Amino acid sequence: MNKARYDAVAITLHWVIALGILAQIGVGWWMASFHLPIHLKFVIYQLHKSVGITILFAVAARVLWRLTHRPPPLPATMPALERKAATGAHHLLYLAMLAIPFTGWAVVSLSPYNIPTVLYGLLPWPDLPWLSALADKAAIEPWAEDAHAWLAYGALGLVGLHALAALRHHFLLRDGMLRRMLPLFKE
Ligand code: HEM
Ligand code: HEM
Structure with missing residues (x-):
C-alpha cells in the first residue's frame, strides 16, 4: 500500500471547499426555489454571496498550492484508464470550483436591480466591471x-461520482486512497 499522503494544507482546503460548496448548493437551491420574506431573502442572498466569494479565494489558494506542491502518486496497481478518468474528473472539479462562483458573481453583476454585495455585512464587494457596464444587462x-444553476447541479453529479470512486478505493480496493485525503489518519 502506498503510504504517501496529501499535506495538511491540501487536505484542509479540500474539505473546507467541499463542505462549503455542498452547503452553498443546498442554500442556493432553497433561496432560489421558495418564496422567502423580503428581509430573510436579502440576508440569505448576502450570506450566499459572501460564502461564495470566500470559497473563490480558497479555490485560488488551492490552485496555487497544487501548482507548487506535488500530490502523492497514484497507486502503481491502478489501470491506465482509471488514472485518466481520475485525472480528468479532478480537472473538471477544479474547473467547476472556479466557474461556479464566477458565474454567481456574473449574475449579481448583471442584475438590473443593482443590489450591492457586502461581504458578511462588512466589506463592500464590487461587481465584475465589464459585465456591470453592459448596456443590456437584463x-x-x-x-x-x-x-450558475447548471454548473452547480452538474457539479453535484460529478462530486457524487468522485465520492463513489473514493469509497470504492477504500472499501473494495483497500489501497489507502481515501485515507491519504483524510485528516487524523496517519499510518
Ligand atoms: C461557490 C460556490 C457556489 C455555489 C455551489 C452556488 C450554488 C448556487 C445554487 C445551487 C443556486 C440555485 C440555482 C437555482 O436553482 O436557480 C444559486 C443561486 C444563486 N447564486 Fe450561487 N453558488 C455559489 C457562489 C455564488 C457567488 C460567489 C455568488 C455571487 C457573488 C452567487 C450568487 C447567486 C445568486 C444571486 C443566485 C440566485 C439566482 C437566481 O435567483 O436564480 N453564488 N447558487
Ligand atoms: C464539492 C466536493 C468536492 C470537490 C470539489 C472535490 C475535489 C477534489 C479534487 C480536485 C481532487 C484532486 C486533488 C489533487 O490532486 O489536485 C480531490 C481529491 C480527492 N477527493 Fe475530493 N472533492 C470533493 C468531495 C469529496 C468527497 C465527498 C470525498 C469522499 C467521500 C472526496 C475524496 C477525495 C479523495 C480521497 C481524494 C484524493 C484522491 C487521490 O488520492 O488521488 N472528495 N477532490
Whole structure:
C-alpha cells in the first residue's frame, strides 16, 4: 500500500471547499426555489454571496498550492484508464470550483436591480466591471443564472461520482486512497 499522503494544507482546503460548496448548493437551491420574506431573502442572498466569494479565494489558494506542491502518486496497481478518468474528473472539479462562483458573481453583476454585495455585512464587494457596464444587462442575466444553476447541479453529479470512486478505493480496493485525503489518519 502506498503510504504517501496529501499535506495538511491540501487536505484542509479540500474539505473546507467541499463542505462549503455542498452547503452553498443546498442554500442556493432553497433561496432560489421558495418564496422567502423580503428581509430573510436579502440576508440569505448576502450570506450566499459572501460564502461564495470566500470559497473563490480558497479555490485560488488551492490552485496555487497544487501548482507548487506535488500530490502523492497514484497507486502503481491502478489501470491506465482509471488514472485518466481520475485525472480528468479532478480537472473538471477544479474547473467547476472556479466557474461556479464566477458565474454567481456574473449574475449579481448583471442584475438590473443593482443590489450591492457586502461581504458578511462588512466589506463592500464590487461587481465584475465589464459585465456591470453592459448596456443590456437584463437580457443576459438569465443566461448567467442558468449557467450558475447548471454548473452547480452538474457539479453535484460529478462530486457524487468522485465520492463513489473514493469509497470504492477504500472499501473494495483497500489501497489507502481515501485515507491519504483524510485528516487524523496517519499510518
Ligand atoms: C461557490 C460556490 C457556489 C455555489 C455551489 C452556488 C450554488 C448556487 C445554487 C445551487 C443556486 C440555485 C440555482 C437555482 O436553482 O436557480 C444559486 C443561486 C444563486 N447564486 Fe450561487 N453558488 C455559489 C457562489 C455564488 C457567488 C460567489 C455568488 C455571487 C457573488 C452567487 C450568487 C447567486 C445568486 C444571486 C443566485 C440566485 C439566482 C437566481 O435567483 O436564480 N453564488 N447558487
Ligand atoms: C464539492 C466536493 C468536492 C470537490 C470539489 C472535490 C475535489 C477534489 C479534487 C480536485 C481532487 C484532486 C486533488 C489533487 O490532486 O489536485 C480531490 C481529491 C480527492 N477527493 Fe475530493 N472533492 C470533493 C468531495 C469529496 C468527497 C465527498 C470525498 C469522499 C467521500 C472526496 C475524496 C477525495 C479523495 C480521497 C481524494 C484524493 C484522491 C487521490 O488520492 O488521488 N472528495 N477532490
